[in-house]
Amino acid sequence: MNKLFIHTPVFRFLSPFFSGTIAYLLILLINNNIAQLQEEFLSQELYVCIALSFIVHEFSRLQLWLFKLIPRFLGTPFMLLIHITITVLISATIIALLIISYYFYASGYAPLPEELQTFISIYCSIPVAYVLLNLSHQYLNKINTQKLENELLIKENIEEDFKQFKREINPSLLFESFEVLLVLIKEDKNLVDPFIDNLATIYRYILASKKNQLVAVNNEIEIVNELINIYNHLPYRKINVRVKEDFEFLIVPGTLL
Numbered sequence: 001m002n003k004l005f006i007h008t009p010v011f012r013f014l015s016p017f018f019s020g021t022i023a024y025l026l027i028l029l030i031n032n033n034i035a036q037l038q039e040e041f042l043s044q045e046l047y048v049c050i051a052l053s054f055i056v057h058e059f060s061r062l063q064l065w066l067f068k069l070i071p072r073f074l075g076t077p078f079m080l081l082i083h084i085t086i087t088v089l090i091s092a093t094i095i096a097l098l099i100i101s102y103y104f105y106a107s108g109y110a111p112l113p114e115e116l117q118t119f120i121s122i123y124c125s126i127p128v129a130y131v132l133l134n135l136s137h138q139y140l141n142k143i144n145t146q147k148l149e150n151e152l153l154i155k156e157n158i159e160e161d162f163k164q165f166k167r168e169i170n171p172s173l174l175f176e177s178f179e180v181l182l183v184l185i186k187e188d189k190n191l192v193d194p195f196i197d198n199l200a201t202i203y204r205y206i207l208a209s210k211k212n213q214l215v216a217v218n219n220e221i222e223i224v225n226e227l228i229n230i231y232n233h234l235p236y237r238k239i240n241v242r243v244k245e246d247f248e249f250l251i252v253p254g255t256l257l
Contacts, residue, residue: 006130012057019057100116198226201223
């Protein structure tokens, strides 16, 4: 998406043949010389139109690079208008000089104003098309870049949400708790209900406090005691926590957990 197709070698080589041929047919149509096609299609005028088309194509590419160096001190509509105006004026001057030179070289006289106007009006459409193609490419590239940035942002948010989910749910603790629960069911069923209550209380608190920015520290300490009861059932995780006094301040949910 960063490189416009008009700058590719294949397009630069083939496009003048097509545009030059179309320009030659348009000139014959405007001058009512369609019958000349039956006599000799590959005439000298066709080659001249192709050569002229090649020059205009390369100039149109060159002016796109030059206008990138000009600082955009005005808005896009004004810069576009200035760009098209300057491009058309310069292109018309180049086309007029080339056509006049060809007429003097081939025929020995200057072309008629109507003939000169026909060539200029046809070939000036090429640089205008280049400007519009370049503008549409820039806008398309900008839109696609914004979409990619939004997709990357969404991906980062999803990854962060998943990490937050893992921190909150703590899969290792959950699976180990299930294993302990299976053991308690077989060994001591009286401890099953308190153990399930402790586990449910912790995860209810985690899910319910997600919407809160701050919670009372005493509420967090109560949930910590529930977590300690679960830890004390796990192997090699005996914990004891003492709180000497009551606190009256707020903390971020899950800090003590």
